Amino acid sequence: MSDNAQGNGAQTGHGEGSGSVIDKSKRKNLLLGFGAAVVALGVLWTGYEVFIASGSVETDNAYVAGDNAEVTPLTSGRVVEVLVTDTQPVRKGQLLFRIEDTDQKIALSQAEAELAQAKRKYGQSLATNRALGAAADANTAQINTAKANVASAKASLDKAQSDFDRRNALKGTGAVSREELTAAREALATATASYAQSQASLAQAQASAISARRQEQASVALTDGTTLDTAPEIQLAQAKVDAAKLDLERTVVRAPIDGVVSKRAIQVGQKIQNGTAAMVIVPVDQLYVNANFKENQLGKVRSGQSATLTSDFYGGSVTYHGKVVGFSGGTGAAFSLIPAQNATGNWIKVVQRLPVRIELDPKELKEHPLRIGLSMDAEIDLTSSK
Structure with missing residues (x-):
């Protein structure tokens, strides 16, 4: 019995030792397999980051926008x-x-009436110019008549002076009567007065001619170099008509x-x-996407790079293609209603986002219309040419 027990005990101890060795071997293999899996995953992740992920940037913080x-x-x-x-x-x-449009129609009728009145006044001004020109010409002709009268009066004065001088020289000889001398003196006085009057008439005619010519010039100055279409007062009235028509059209x-x-x-x-x-x-066929990328994603993003986008509206079954057309002038935080005051001392660094504008393919947009404000997922291909 004792020997059998000892034999069985020895066998049992040997089995336990063998099982422990097997367990250790399994654990070692598991650990090695796990380590190999971790290394493989690390290699795959590194390869993805180096060869795939580094060639593009993506964000789900993107929204449809448009110039309404x-x-x-x-x-x-x-x-x-x-x-x-x-x-x-x-x-x-x-x-x-x-x-x-009642008020606008009334305003148009009034403007058209003012235009017709302006055209009539322009015609009246032209007629006045002609009348003043004729009057100036008539006054010029009167000057010639007045000059002739002066010459005639001067001749009469000279004759009267000669007759008086001749009779006055003979008054002591008894050859000329007192009555004859008195008549000669009166004739001289009349001739002198007539001559003075003719000179005054000439001066008046000359002054009237100058005045008439200046009146003509002043009147002509208002219409000089203009026509019925280019006169300022007519153009002003026409502008009022055009404005009234525009208001009516509006x-x-x-x-x-x-x-x-x-x-x-x-x-x-x-x-x-x-x-x-x-x-x-909303111009639904001219929409674009504002994709808000993190600042640490934009180092290699350039205008002209291609982008692919999907919309929550259609799901992943519809893919849009576009290109980067520009960057916003500031981050969303900088343009917010109450911008962050980082200089106060209560500062926590937060990665900022900068809106990137992506233009969509009009053909794809027409096939699958979008609406302003819809969410989008955007990915920019950093390896694409500009």
């Missing part, structure tokens, strides 16, 4: 008709709404671009003022 067209009427009035609603697609030039408001109507803020009967926002048109 705000529709604002350029004239005031009461809205009488609205032909579109929110979410409705419109084409450029399509009628959106109308404003009551009572009909049309879409400035193709897009979708959003934020309609007007109703029929509402009084709308010049410059008030009536609605917004």
Whole structure:
């Protein structure tokens, strides 16, 4: 019994020792396998980072954006008709709404009447110029007549002077009577007065001619070098007509671009003022993406590099292609309503994000339309050419 027990005990001890060796061998193999797996994963990760991940940067902090067209009427009035609603697609030039045009029509009629009056006054000015020119010519002719009168009066004066001198020389000889001498003296006085009067008439005619010519020149200066189309007063009146027509045309408001109507803020009967926002048109075929990349991702990003994008709206089944067209002038934090004050001392470094604008392929955008504000995933290929 004792020998058998000892034999069994020896056998049992040998088995336990063998099992322990096997367990250690398994653990060693497991550890070696795990280590090899870790090394392999490390190699794969390093290869991915070096050869794949380093060739691109990606972010899910990207959103669809667009340059909206705000529709604002350029004239005031009461809205009488609205032909579109929110979410409705419109084409450029399509009628959106109308404003009551009674005031504008009255203003146009008044401007047209003022234009007609200005044209009549211009014609009147031309007629006045002709009349003043004729008057100046007539006064010039009167000068010649006055000169002839002066010459005639001078001849009469000379004759009267000669007759008086001859009779006056004979008054002591008795050859000339006192009555004859008195008549000669009176004739001389009359001739002298006539001569003085003729000179005064000549001076008056000359002054009248000068005045008439200056009046003509002053009148002509208002129309000199102009025509019915180029006269300043007519151009001013025509400008008022054009402005009135423009105001009348502006009572009909049309879409400035193709897009979708959003934020309609007007109703029929509402009084709308010049410059008030009536609605917004979103150009859904001209949208782009603002991708907010971390600052440590942008070292190799350049304008012109290609990008691939997916939208949460369609999922991963739809891929958009685009290219980088520019970078924002500052980070989102710098343009926030209350920018961070890092100089206060309470400072914690936070990785900043800079918006990168990515232009989308118009054909893909037309096939799968997007809307402003939708989330996007963006990846930029750093190895692509500019």
